[in-house]
Amino acid sequence: MSVNFGSKRIVVGAHYGLRDWLGQRVTAALMALFTALVLAQVIFSKGPIGYDQWAGIFAAQWMKGLTFTVILAMLFHVWLGMRDIWMDYIKPVGLRLSLQVFTIVWLLVCAGWGIQILWRL
Amino acid sequence: MSESATSAAKKRPEFRNINAFTDLPTYRLPLAGIVSILHRVSGAIMFFLMPFIIWMFDNSISSEISFSKFKSAFNIGMLGLPGFLWKLVALALVWAYLHHFIAGLRHLWMDTHHAAVSKEFGKSSAAFTLAVSIGLALVLGAKLFGIY
16 A cells, blocks of 8 residues: 555545545534524424424525525535445445445435425425 | 564554455444444434435425324324334434434534543543433433323
8 A cells, every 4th residue: 555644645636535524524513503503493482382383493584595505515414424334335336336326316306305395385 | 653663573464345244243342433333323324214304394394284194193103104113213313313413523522622532532422422312312202202
């Protein structure tokens, strides 16, 4: 194996990992804040939590916009995580490529559905 | 680490192409390792159950009628499976999200704090992660199954 770790690591060129590493962290932080926001709205709402309260949270335009952004963040975050899993455990290239394509299609279908739900309200 | 030192000593065994079925189960896992693999597993669980999550969001949000359909799936049942089973699936998702979230925060903490990258903190933060995520999952599960 070539010496390319530590101080000898190649940190120029495409795909040396910083975008993915940072992207996962940033999307994670965004989703964590979103979770806290939704939880806060649920916990600090007056009266029992029924349909009106719950649907009302996602009716505001700013909340729809934020949820949309979080869905996109989730797309990247989940793609990264699943790509790492396939990369670690699936050696045959054809099988790995198929699983990656399946992952992307699965994620896009879910994201599209989620956005569709958001803008029905 | 110099190349010459390792060539003089006995060559360490190299492990390439780890086989999930024959190699993975033989590793001894410290607490931090358990948190780590559960982080991956919980992520995968949420990935595969995503359509169910979106279904829940859809029905809970769209209308009063769909909201009651959403509730009845967990009380009466859906698709031939009893409500009890769907509650278990939801509980699995609750645990998965809690673990992934707290283990993720642990990652972010280790990324931004030098003092956090030590063997002792690795163990203590792993214990904290497991305690809080499993504890909260049990509490929310009790709420879900109507124990309180």
